[in-house]
Amino acid sequence: MKKHGLILIDKPESLTSFAALGHIKRTLQTRKIGHTGTLDPFATGLMVVLAGSYTRLADHITGLDKRYTATVRFGVATDTLDCDGQQIARCSAPQAERLRAVVPQFIGRIEQQPPVYSALKVGGKRAHRLARAGVALEMARRPVEVFDLVLKQYDAPTAVFEVHCGKGTYIRSLARDIAQACGSCAHVSGLRRTAVGPFGVADAVLPAQFDPELHLWCADRFIDRVPGIQVVTLSDAAAERVQHGGAIGGSDVVSGDPAPGACALMDNERNLLALADFDGVGFRYRCVLAAAG
Numbered sequence: 001m002k003k004h005g006l007i008l009i010d011k012p013e014s015l016t017s018f019a020a021l022g023h024i025k026r027t028l029q030t031r032k033i034g035h036t037g038t039l040d041p042f043a044t045g046l047m048v049v050l051a052g053s054y055t056r057l058a059d060h061i062t063g064l065d066k067r068y069t070a071t072v073r074f075g076v077a078t079d080t081l082d083c084d085g086q087q088i089a090r091c092s093a094p095q096a097e098r099l100r101a102v103v104p105q106f107i108g109r110i111e112q113q114p115p116v117y118s119a120l121k122v123g124g125k126r127a128h129r130l131a132r133a134g135v136a137l138e139m140a141r142r143p144v145e146v147f148d149l150v151l152k153q154y155d156a157p158t159a160v161f162e163v164h165c166g167k168g169t170y171i172r173s174l175a176r177d178i179a180q181a182c183g184s185c186a187h188v189s190g191l192r193r194t195a196v197g198p199f200g201v202a203d204a205v206l207p208a209q210f211d212p213e214l215h216l217w218c219a220d221r222f223i224d225r226v227p228g229i230q231v232v233t234l235s236d237a238a239a240e241r242v243q244h245g246g247a248i249g250g251s252d253v254v255s256g257d258p259a260p261g262a263c264a265l266m267d268n269e270r271n272l273l274a275l276a277d278f279d280g281v282g283f284r285y286r287c288v289l290a291a292a293g
Contacts, residue, residue, distance in 0.1 A: 003028050004052030004289075005216040009035075010204035013044050020207045024049060027210055036061035037196065038119060042084050045193035046201040051216065053289040060275070060287060064197030065147065067164050071190035072175045074157040078187040079131075080117040081172035085187065093157035094182035100151060102181040107149050112173050113141045144169040158189070198225040219272035223264045230263045230278075232256035239267035242274050242288060249282045262286075 011020045017038040025033050034055045036048045045068075048061050074093035078085030114120055116137045117128045130137055145166035153160040163171060172188050179186035194201050205215050223231060234242065238252035242265055250258075254268075258278045265274045265283065276283040 002212050002216050002218065003030055003032075005050075005054055005212075005218045006057075006222050007049040007051060007210065007215055007217065008199055008201070008204035009047040009049050009210070010201055010206055011039050011044055011047050012206060014041055015207070016041050017047060020047060021049060023207045024051070024210050028052075028212060028216075034058055037066070039193060040082060040084075040191070042082055043191040043193065045191075046196055046199065046204050047193075048196050048199055054222075054272075056287050056289050057275075061196065063167050065164065065166055066169070066193060066197075067162070067195040068171055069152075069190075069192045069194060070161045070163055070171050070175065070188055072159045072161060072178070072186050073189040074159065074179055074182075074184050074186045076157075076187060077176075077179075077185035081115050081176050081187050082191075083187060083189045085117070089185050091183075091185045094179070094184045096154050096156070098182050099154060099159065099178075102178060103149055103151055105181060106174060106178060107146050109143055109145050111141045112144045112170060112177065114139045114170050115172050118170065142168070146174070149174075198227060219264070219266060219270055222272065226264075228262060229275075230256065230258045230261060231266060232258050232263050232278075233266045233268060234273070236268065239265075239273055245285065245288055247282065248276070250278070250280070 007024060009020055017035055021033050021035060025031060028051055032052050032055055034050050036050065036058055039045065039047060050058055075091055076087055077089040079088050116131045116139060120127045122130060122137060127137055146169060148164040150162040151159060152162055171191055175186050175188045223229060232253045233255035234252050235254050238248050242248060260278055260280045263276050263278050263283065264272060265276055267273055272289060274288045275286040277286060
């Protein structure tokens with residue numbers, strides 16, 4: 001049974017991200033499973049899960065842009081900034097004209113204060129654990145990027161937004177800040193992640209329906225989704241060196257004629273060995289997989 005690859009999971013509501021991995025671990029009979037971005041229990045949608053040697057790709061997947069559909073309830077604030085929290089304030093919902101006027105302020109490079117109830121660490125401890133223990137926290141603001149933000153619908157007090165954003169953006173914080181800019185308050189009442197980079201939720205499967213023969217993406221299927229990457233096949237001797245981080249040059253290529261740029265290095269059995277940059281002479285590794293996938 002295959003145990004190395006990428007899996008697209010459609011996480012259902014009320015399930016933690018950790019629990020969503022349970023069926024996959026049991027099916028593949030391995031603990032070497034990791035996701036590349038959590039979703040809060042109330043949220044649904046795409047989780048990109050990596051298995052076996054593909055866990056080495058985690059940093060590359062985590063840094064990809066993300067897309068969400070967010071339902072925001074104006075006029076009610078909660079301590080967690082979502083529908084699972086305790087109500088802490090009530091106020092008037094904004095007029096539609098005011099809401100539309102402030103939305104453009106939140107497109108581009110912005111400063112954002114993460115939620116207190118988050119997985120970020122403060123002094124080596126998870127912020128949400130400190131918050132639940134009654135510790136008063138002041139989360140440091142940090143830069144994030146929102147590529148696009150579209151108000152799709154507003155039937156006061158509820159709005160629906162489409163968000164395209166970069167790594168580290170909290171949709172709950174975005175909703176809070178939009179509301180404050182309108183002189184209101186809000187929380188996220190529904191959230192669905194629809195895409196991570198080139199991967200879409202339309203190709204995802206519910207955790208309980210995972211079948212490795214159908215849903216474990218290996219080299220070719222994975223690479224087909226990555227734009228701008230060249231595929232090269234290496235000689236057997238070179239493939240062995242790759243797995244030990246050895247030097248690889250253009251003369252080691254037996255199939256493919258790469259131009260300078262990003263490459264996927266494969267062996268003769270179509271296993272993904274590494275991602276690397278070719279400079280016209282040699283390859284500089286971005287990521288070497290631990291074993292053939």
